Amino acid sequence: MIVDRDRCIGAALCVLTAPRYFDQDDDGRVLARAADLPEPPEDVAALAIRLCPSGALR
């Protein structure tokens, strides 16, 4: 899974959907919470990828 912080617009859908894997910094941009993001992503992480409006998660 790719977490592209430069594309993140801070919509927080990933944090709400999969808080086990995602957090936000003080500017609202995504932080990968788990050092071992699932590859391939498990269902909840895959849903967060689909919901991300900026394409920051792939």
Ligand code: SF4
């Ligand atoms: S859903 Fe996408 S745009 Fe929103 S905080 Fe997460 S990575 Fe950033």
